[in-house]
Structure formats: C-alpha cells, structure tokens
Amino acid sequence: MDKTTLYWIKLPKDLRVSITKRLTRNEILVLRATCNRLRYLVPFPQRPVSPNSTLNIPSPVSSAVCDSGLLSLTQSTLYIIRPIYDTPAAASSSSSTCMWLVNVEELNSGRVRVKDPLTGALFRNLPNNSLPNSLNLLDYRVTEIAQSYGLGLASNHDDCKGRNAYFVQKVAVSPCFEDDSFTIMAIYSMKKLGIWRKNDPNWTQIPIGDGRVYVEDIAFHKGKFYALNQTGLTIAVEPKSFEVNEIVAPNPKFNGTGIKHLVKSFQDLFLVFKQIYCHDNVEINFEDEEESERYLYPVRVDVFKLDEEINQWVHVVNGLKDTSFFVDNACSYSISTKEFPAFRENCVYLIDTLFIKDYDNKYPGWCTGVYDLKDGTVAPLSNFPIYSKNFWPPPSWLNTNGSRIEDEECTSS
Numbered sequence: 001m002d003k004t005t006l007y008w009i010k011l012p013k014d015l016r017v018s019i020t021k022r023l024t025r026n027e028i029l030v031l032r033a034t035c036n037r038l039r040y041l042v043p044f045p046q047r048p049v050s051p052n053s054t055l056n057i058p059s060p061v062s063s064a065v066c067d068s069g070l071l072s073l074t075q076s077t078l079y080i081i082r083p084i085y086d087t088p089a090a091a092s093s094s095s096s097t098c099m100w101l102v103n104v105e106e107l108n109s110g111r112v113r114v115k116d117p118l119t120g121a122l123f124r125n126l127p128n129n130s131l132p133n134s135l136n137l138l139d140y141r142v143t144e145i146a147q148s149y150g151l152g153l154a155s156n157h158d159d160c161k162g163r164n165a166y167f168v169q170k171v172a173v174s175p176c177f178e179d180d181s182f183t184i185m186a187i188y189s190m191k192k193l194g195i196w197r198k199n200d201p202n203w204t205q206i207p208i209g210d211g212r213v214y215v216e217d218i219a220f221h222k223g224k225f226y227a228l229n230q231t232g233l234t235i236a237v238e239p240k241s242f243e244v245n246e247i248v249a250p251n252p253k254f255n256g257t258g259i260k261h262l263v264k265s266f267q268d269l270f271l272v273f274k275q276i277y278c279h280d281n282v283e284i285n286f287e288d289e290e291e292s293e294r295y296l297y298p299v300r301v302d303v304f305k306l307d308e309e310i311n312q313w314v315h316v317v318n319g320l321k322d323t324s325f326f327v328d329n330a331c332s333y334s335i336s337t338k339e340f341p342a343f344r345e346n347c348v349y350l351i352d353t354l355f356i357k358d359y360d361n362k363y364p365g366w367c368t369g370v371y372d373l374k375d376g377t378v379a380p381l382s383n384f385p386i387y388s389k390n391f392w393p394p395p396s397w398l399n400t401n402g403s404r405i406e407d408e409e410c411t412s413s
Helices: 003-010 013-020 025-032 036-041 289-296
Strands: 070-083 100-106 111-115 140-153 168-173 183-188 192-197 215-221 224-229 234-237 244-248 259-265 268-276 299-307 312-315 323-327 333-336 347-351 368-372 378-380 409-411
Touching: 003 036, 070 168, 140 168, 140 183, 140 333, 168 215, 183 215, 183 224, 192 215, 215 259, 224 259, 259 323, 268 323, 299 347, 299 368
Parallel strands: 259 333, 323 347
Antiparallel strands: 070 100, 070 140, 100 111, 111 409, 168 183, 183 192, 215 224, 224 234, 234 244, 259 268, 268 299, 299 312, 323 333, 347 368, 368 378
C-alpha cells in the first residue's frame, strides 16, 4: 500500500466524505479501484440519470407524443481520455495527439452509449474492434469536461422510450439541493422558457421579453439559471424561488439572423455570436486558397464575456488565448488548450451544414468548422488532421485488448 492510499485511509470520516463530494464520478471510481480498503470506505457514486430512470417528468406542452405524456431526464458526460502507460500505439503518436474526446451516456444497466462529442448523436456503424467492451479506468487518465442534458419520452412503447422529445430544444439542470430535489430549465416550442422542480405537478413558464422572439440558449452558472433571447436580453432565474432578474437589457447589435450560444468557461459566462454574411457582386479569386475559403464559408464569430459588475456583455477583443470553445444547440463547453494541447487554441468549434464535405459518412466532426479568433479564418475540421484525430477515428491505443463494441453500447469499470 502506497503512502497516498495510507493517508486517505487515516483521514477522519467527515473530512473524507467532504473531499469525495468534490470529486467527479470517475474520480471516485478510480479512487475506489486503488485498493480493497478504499473500496469499502468510499461509497459507490450515484449513477447518472438515463432514459430508464424512474423519474417521470410532466410534459411542458399540452399534448405529448406516445402514450404516457411523461418525460425522463437524460444525462451525457464529455470526457477526455489519455493513456497513462506507454503502449506501442501511443508511442507512435506525438504527445499532442494522444487524447480522445468522447461523449457517453451511462444507462442503469451499467452500459454506456457512445456519442459524437460535437453533436451528441449516437455513433453508428462502427468498424469492428474500434472500441473495447470495457475500460479499466486505472489504465487511462479520464478528465470530465462537461455534462449535457435532454428530455426523452417516458413511454411504455419500446420504439419511443428514451427518444428525444421533439418539442424540447435545450435543457439545463441545477445541482441537487439539501432535500435531494433539483430544478430543470428547458427551452421548448422554440419561444417558451419553462422551469420544473422535482415533484412539482406542472412546469412554470418564465417570461423573457415580450415572448415574440426565440429563446436562444440557457445555462446554469454560479447557482442560477441564465437565459438569452434573440435581442440579447439576458435574465437570471433562482432555481428554488423561481425569482427572475434582468441581467442584460436588449441590445441592437444582437438583432438579425445571427445565432447566439452561452458557454461556461471556468468561473465566467461567455456569449458566442455567430453570423452568416453574404457577398453581393463580389468577384472571387479561387486561385487564392485563403480568399476562396473565406468566401466559401462566410462565417463571422464574436465572443462576449458577461461583466457581472456592470451587467453587460463585453466584447472579447484579445481572443481566448489558451482556451477553445465548442458550441452546439445540444451542449456548449470550453477546453483548456494549455492542459490539453491536442486542441487548437483560441478557436471556436462550430457545428453547421456549411462545413459538410462527406454526406455519406457521418463521423464525429463531419459538419464542424474551426474559427480562428486571431485572424478570423474558418475552415472545416477535416482540413486539420492533427486536430480532427481527437474526435475520429477512435485512437488505436484505446483498443489494446482486441474486444468488440456491440449495439453502440459498451461498459465502463
């Protein structure tokens, strides 16, 4: 038994409990796997919610699909997986590419659904031996990056159960309160914003603006829900009392056809504003590769940071430096490129059909573009093999036991 394990065992119980409450689920699993004594002292972490969860949530709309009219909360977690031990496959790659970003949804059965980390879609038609049936967490460094949530159909019909509710566009969830309850906020029917607390009989609709424009995004940040509409109006909602406060007033610069996303990065909240522009009567020099790509992908991205002292979205003019943002309707998150140099720094990874090159093979990153905030250039992720390998294909060093994935699910241990 090493000294670190011995120190853990000798810690007072209340201190040990306090520390484990601050660990992620995978960190607890790794801790428990260290030795039999810690497996006994550290309780097994609670499984994430899944479509098979017994929690039935009322529908926020008057009529629901399928037969029950109830919804279930789904949870997916994004991880970066890195090898701990040197393997021939890992040794053949540079240190900057020995990382894999993956999105998994853990089911009550202990199996996991492997998803696209950029769009949240299930992996389909995986080649044989591309993923192992199980992962020994002691063989990898697994870092939790973000969590995303959805509302699925809690139907008695197998063909409907767990399927995403089509009328729900985005879901955010608060941590559990002292009484083991929690609160869900959702954008539904495009223009409506609702909130539901565990065991409430119905959803409470939250007003934002005049209700005539779309609610664009929501996020849980520093103990409150934040919601943003097309005009830039930003509100904060208390998860217990449902008290609503206007944080940022509407701003004309956010009007128009642009798309806005909220991104949490460390202790700050950011707004990513993506605009598609047109070039009228412009002669394009397609022999100039850089100019050609600029007109082929007419995208502009601006990033704003919430200044909580003056309640304003402040334009970030110096870029993100050693951070990159990943934005999508399902989930937006940030990654430190200093800690994970496999990802391109000072960039925003965008999901848009503009960047599709191959309609037949929907691999992770197939509809993703990389926008460089330093020079304003943008190109499909597939143009950068050194970065696209972090998403697809699964790294060869992950599959050292020759096992096989089945039915888009595998187990973790």
